[in-house]
Every structure is written in structure tokens, then in C-alpha cells.
Amino acid sequence: MNAPDHPDPQAFVRTADRPLVVALRASLWLIAGLGIIALPFVLILLGSDRPTAVHPLWDFAMGCGFAALTLAIAQFALTGRVKLLTTPFGADIIYLFHRFLSWGVLGLMLTHFGILYIWYQPALGELNPLTARWELTAGRVALVCFGALILSSELRKRVGLEYHGWRILHIALAVTGTFAALAHVLGVGKYSAMAGSRTLWLGIALVWAAFLAWSRLLRPMVLARNPWRVTSNEAERGGVHTLTLRPEGQPLRAWKPGQFAWLTIGHAPWALREHPFTISTAPDRGPEVSFSIKPLGDDSERMAKTPPGTLAYVDGPFGTFSIDREATAEGFVMIAGGVGITPILSNLHALQSRDDPRPVILLYANSTLDEASFREELGAIAQDIDLTIVHVPEEAPEDWQGETGMIDKDLLARHLPDMTHDWPHMLCGPAPMLEAVSKGLTALGVPARRISSEIFDLV
Ligand SMILES: Cc1cc2nc3c(=O)[nH]c(=O)nc-3n(C[C@H](O)[C@H](O)[C@H](O)COP(=O)(O)OP(=O)(O)OC[C@H]3O[C@@H](n4cnc5c(N)ncnc54)[C@H](O)[C@@H]3O)c2cc1C
Known part of the structure; x- marks a missing residue:
């Protein structure tokens, strides 16, 4: 129970961050995502002016092509820093979605092209871009752009592609690929010539153009006016x-x-x-x-x-890596590696300034004790709140009495008694450390829903 002079943690939780509202919003976005994939298939099947005597396989191929396009356009919203969209999930999860859905876009495009290539060769016409119909070439340009986009992203670190250069290439390929895909759909026109469908695609194209203008021009302009x-x-x-x-x-x-x-x-x-x-x-x-x-x-x-x-x-x-998402928690386990301490420090500062009495156990790993950023500041915070700090240097001085090495299951077991297993576990650090710590916590019996991590590497 909180002492009466301590503010109630619930008071800091905005309506949008209440667990039920978060779950509801996340579910609605997931349903909307599924709807985006399903809509083209439904439109094709229900289209009253749909060309007659077409085979279901042809319909399926067209549905895949349309779904690839809607999903590609949805990707811009996913990475466009739309707060309404990122809040229920967190930026790292959104980027993970983005990564997997990109494979979905490519898969749908390849299925669309593959079915036509195998069963409807004549519909593909000439493959040579010099002699082929422009709208069919546009479709192939889209396929090449999305293929290159995924390859360059998956191989970026392995081939040592510099981040900034990769980012410019990524945006250029995404915009060119989506533009080419829209031109293909509107140009081929068989299905999109249906009055409703054509209006829908033109509307989608306009929304996409407006979103691009907002995210790449208007928002930077607003930022420029607020230096x-x-x-x-x-x-x-x-x-x-x-x-x-x-x-x-x-x-x-x-x-x-x-x-x-x-x-x-x-x-x-x-x-x-x-x-x-x-x-x-x-x-x-x-x-x-x-x-x-x-x-x-x-x-x-x-x-x-x-x-x-x-x-x-x-x-x-x-971002969502916040104690304000855990107003009912009885305490917190926080585990940081290196500069991963920054969001944890920010949360600790908030507990301190709110005079929050809930206990916190912090495990903080660094290469050496001297490297532990904010060591003194953390010590000062521990004077004000119920904070236990366990420094874990990889290499320690000879007279060091504390933990040393890597954070593993045994180390976790030494510092996290059973009663902490249902507290939120907030992890931030290098990816290999996060993986090892998550495994260790799971092996100790901490439920997955009690483990959250902030990933500093969004792509
Ligand atoms: C939510 C979040 C919070 C972070 N908070 C801190 C913090 O408080 N203190 C701190 O020191 N670091 C923080 N980082 C990490 C910091 O963003 C990266 O270290 C920095 O972007 C590296 O850029 P660079 O050009 O110096 O390095 P590069 O060598 O160009 O990039 C190193 C790696 O960082 C990632 N990265 C680079 N630029 C970006 C970008 N614009 N967007 C997303 N990822 C990128 C890429 O995966 C890249 O491979 C945070 C990262 C995230 C995602």
C-alpha cells in the first residue's frame, strides 16, 4: 500500500495508456491490417462489373497484386512516426512488423507475377522493357524495387553498407516501387477500370501522396520553425x-x-x-x-x-518503455547494458521526482566499473528511492567484492527473489545481452508478458 502522501502511480497514466485501451487499440490496428490485405480480394469477388469468365486462379493472382500494393502503402504509415499507430505497440515492435510485412509484400508480388508467368503467359506480353507495354513494365519495376529493397536491408550490415546511404536508397526504392505499382494497377486497368475500384485506387494514391508530403516536407517544416x-x-x-x-x-x-x-x-x-x-x-x-x-x-x-x-x-x-505503463506494478526489475541505461535512468528520475515508494532492483552491466555511465547519479537516486543497484562489470578490480562477468541465469537468481518474478522486467542493452537475459529470466520462471525491452537498433 502506498503511504498517503505519495501520489498514486495511476495519476500519471493517460487514458490512451491504460492496459485495456492499449489492448483495444492494438487489436483494432491488427484487424485494420488484416482488412487491408483482405479488401482487394473482397472487392474482386464482389465487383459487379467484374470481367466475366475469369478463372479463380486469375482472380487470386489479381488479389495478390492488389494486396501487395495496399500493404506496401501501409508500410509508409508504419514507418511514418504516426503516434496513434505506434503508441499501442512501441517503435521497436512497429519496425519488426515493418520488416516482416515487407517480406509479405514481396511474397504477394511474386505470387501475382508467378501465377501469370506459369499459367497466363500471354497476359504478360513482352518482357523486354523497350518493347513491352509501359504499364506492364511498371509492374516489373515495382517487383525489382521491392526485391532490391529487401535484399539491401537484410544484407546491409553484412556488406557494411553505411546507414545513412542505405536509408536514402531505402526511401528511394520504396517510393519508386510504390509509384510504379500504382501506375501498373491504374494502367493495366482491367479490374481497376471498374468504376468503384478505380476510384478506390485513385483515392489510395492521393492519400499516399498526401502522407508523403506531410512526412517528408510538412513535418520537417514544422520542426524547422521550432528549433x-x-x-x-x-x-x-x-x-x-x-x-x-x-x-x-x-x-x-x-x-x-x-x-x-x-x-x-x-x-x-x-x-x-x-x-x-x-x-x-x-x-x-x-x-x-x-x-x-x-x-x-x-x-x-x-x-x-x-x-x-x-x-x-x-x-x-x-516510445512505450515507461513505468507509466505499469501503474499497478508492486516493484520493478530493471536491467541495463552500457548506454542502455538512458531510458532506465529516465524512469528512475521519474520515480524519484514523484517520491514513488515502489522498490526497484537494477542490474547494470558494463565492460568496467569506470565505464558505468551515471554511476554517481544512480547512487544519489538510491538515497531517495528504494533502489538496489547491482553493478556487473565484465572486468573488475582485484578488490571488487561484487558480481563480475556476464548477466546469466545464476546471477539473475542470486538477485531476483521469487516475489519479484511478477514485477515488470525492463531490459535495455546490446541485442546479444537482451537475448541472454530474456532467456535467463524465462528459465527462472518470469512470464514473457512481464519482460519488455527497448531495442536501440530499429532496423
Ligand atoms: C528508441 C531508441 C533510443 C535510443 N536512445 C539512445 C540514447 O539515449 N543514447 C545513445 O547513445 N543511443 C541511443 N540510441 C541508439 C542511437 O540512436 C544510435 O546509436 C545512433 O542512431 C547511431 O547512429 P550513428 O550514425 O552514429 O551510427 P551508425 O554506425 O550509422 O549506426 C549504427 C547503428 O545504429 C542504428 N541507427 C543509426 N542511425 C539510425 C537512425 N537514424 N534510426 C534508427 N537506427 C539508427 C543502425 O542500426 C545502425 O546500424 C537509441 C536508439 C533507439 C532506437
Whole structure:
């Protein structure tokens, strides 16, 4: 029971984040997603002016082609930072959907083309783009674009493709592929010539164009009109730098602990150089906000060195890795690796500023103790709230009495008594660590629904 002078954690939960509302919204989006795939098939089967004497296999091939297009267009909404869509799931899950659905788009396109190639060769006409009908070539361009899009994404890290270059290629292929697919559907016109169907596809094309204009032009323009100024840059342990930013336009609205924002520094907002960073300021503070950046690549290295006075752009808040999703929890287990401490620190700051009495056990892994960013700050927070910190350095000094090595099942068992198994377990760190810790927790009997992780690698 909370002491009467402690605010009720429920008071910080917005209606949109109540578990029932989240589940309802997630279900509605999933139903909408299934509807998007099913709609073209239904339209074909119900179309009153549908060409007669066509075989069901032909209908199926057409349905696959149309479903591929609607799903491809839906992908833009998935990655377009639509808060209404990302809130029930979290950004990492949305990107995971995006990745798997992209395979779905390619699969549907290949099925469409494959059926025509095997059973309806004449319908394909010439394959040579110089002599083929333009609308059929457009369909093939779409297929090549989506194939290249998936290959370049799946192989990006293996072939060492630089992230920024890959991102530009990704967007160019997605826009060209979708445009070509729309041109193909409208140009071929057999089914889309049906009055209702043609209007539907033209409407979808317009919505897509409007969405592109909003996400790539209008939103960056709004960001450009609301610049931020870096007011300080503090070096932390572990090579991390904390930048504090002051709004020169609109401040950030109502962020929750653990959420992140897309930060652009040293480039215009439409330059595609924004990176996600956790907002480390507690939500009841502001309007200044801080981001703690570990140099892990070219841009983060440059951003970590930002001198005070530099202009920046902040797009947020996003994300669901927050204690505010767990208002009824009796306590928390938080497990961080390296810079994965940032969203956890933000949640701890919120517990501290709200005087929240719920216990927290924090396991914090680093290569060495000296590398543990915010070690002193965490110690200070532990003076104010019921926080137990277990540092786990991979290499420890000789006189070190605590844990050392990797976080595994045995280490977890030593620090997490049975009564904590039903608390939320919030994990953030390198992917291999998250995998090993999740396995260890599951082996200890922690239910999967009690484990959530923030993945710093969205693609
Ligand atoms: C929700 C979230 C919160 C994060 N919070 C923090 C934080 O508080 N502090 C911190 O130091 N790091 C944080 N990160 C990680 C940070 O975003 C990456 O380290 C940074 O984007 C790397 O960019 P780079 O150009 O320096 O490195 P690169 O070498 O270009 O990229 C390294 C890897 O980072 C990923 N990445 C790069 N750019 C982007 C991008 N624009 N969008 C998505 N992924 C990208 C890619 O998978 C890439 O392979 C967070 C990431 C996410 C997803």
C-alpha cells in the first residue's frame, strides 16, 4: 500500500495508456491490417462489373497484386512516426512488423507475377522493357524495387553498407516501387477500370501522396520553425555526452519517462540525419531537455561533440518503455547494458521526482566499473528511492567484492527473489545481452508478458 502522501502511480497514466485501451487499440490496428490485405480480394469477388469468365486462379493472382500494393502503402504509415499507430505497440515492435510485412509484400508480388508467368503467359506480353507495354513494365519495376529493397536491408550490415546511404536508397526504392505499382494497377486497368475500384485506387494514391508530403516536407517544416539550442555538453563516464537543449519555439509536450525523440543536429530537418535518443529529463521538468549520447558511429560521434550554441531539431516524444505503463506494478526489475541505461535512468528520475515508494532492483552491466555511465547519479537516486543497484562489470578490480562477468541465469537468481518474478522486467542493452537475459529470466520462471525491452537498433 502506498503511504498517503505519495501520489498514486495511476495519476500519471493517460487514458490512451491504460492496459485495456492499449489492448483495444492494438487489436483494432491488427484487424485494420488484416482488412487491408483482405479488401482487394473482397472487392474482386464482389465487383459487379467484374470481367466475366475469369478463372479463380486469375482472380487470386489479381488479389495478390492488389494486396501487395495496399500493404506496401501501409508500410509508409508504419514507418511514418504516426503516434496513434505506434503508441499501442512501441517503435521497436512497429519496425519488426515493418520488416516482416515487407517480406509479405514481396511474397504477394511474386505470387501475382508467378501465377501469370506459369499459367497466363500471354497476359504478360513482352518482357523486354523497350518493347513491352509501359504499364506492364511498371509492374516489373515495382517487383525489382521491392526485391532490391529487401535484399539491401537484410544484407546491409553484412556488406557494411553505411546507414545513412542505405536509408536514402531505402526511401528511394520504396517510393519508386510504390509509384510504379500504382501506375501498373491504374494502367493495366482491367479490374481497376471498374468504376468503384478505380476510384478506390485513385483515392489510395492521393492519400499516399498526401502522407508523403506531410512526412517528408510538412513535418520537417514544422520542426524547422521550432528549433532548439544546445545550452551545455557534459562529458559522462563511458564516453557518453549529455546535451541539454533549450526550446526556441514550441517545447516538447507531455513526454513519459523512458520515451525518446528523434534528434537532428548540424543538418536541416529534411536531411534524413535524425537519430533516436532517450529524453533523459524527468517529465515534470522542462522546458529544457537532455539527451545522453554514446558515440557508436559517425553521426553519434559528431553529435556527442556538439558545442553549446548549436541549433538542433527535436521530434517526439515516442516510445512505450515507461513505468507509466505499469501503474499497478508492486516493484520493478530493471536491467541495463552500457548506454542502455538512458531510458532506465529516465524512469528512475521519474520515480524519484514523484517520491514513488515502489522498490526497484537494477542490474547494470558494463565492460568496467569506470565505464558505468551515471554511476554517481544512480547512487544519489538510491538515497531517495528504494533502489538496489547491482553493478556487473565484465572486468573488475582485484578488490571488487561484487558480481563480475556476464548477466546469466545464476546471477539473475542470486538477485531476483521469487516475489519479484511478477514485477515488470525492463531490459535495455546490446541485442546479444537482451537475448541472454530474456532467456535467463524465462528459465527462472518470469512470464514473457512481464519482460519488455527497448531495442536501440530499429532496423
Ligand atoms: C528508441 C531508441 C533510443 C535510443 N536512445 C539512445 C540514447 O539515449 N543514447 C545513445 O547513445 N543511443 C541511443 N540510441 C541508439 C542511437 O540512436 C544510435 O546509436 C545512433 O542512431 C547511431 O547512429 P550513428 O550514425 O552514429 O551510427 P551508425 O554506425 O550509422 O549506426 C549504427 C547503428 O545504429 C542504428 N541507427 C543509426 N542511425 C539510425 C537512425 N537514424 N534510426 C534508427 N537506427 C539508427 C543502425 O542500426 C545502425 O546500424 C537509441 C536508439 C533507439 C532506437
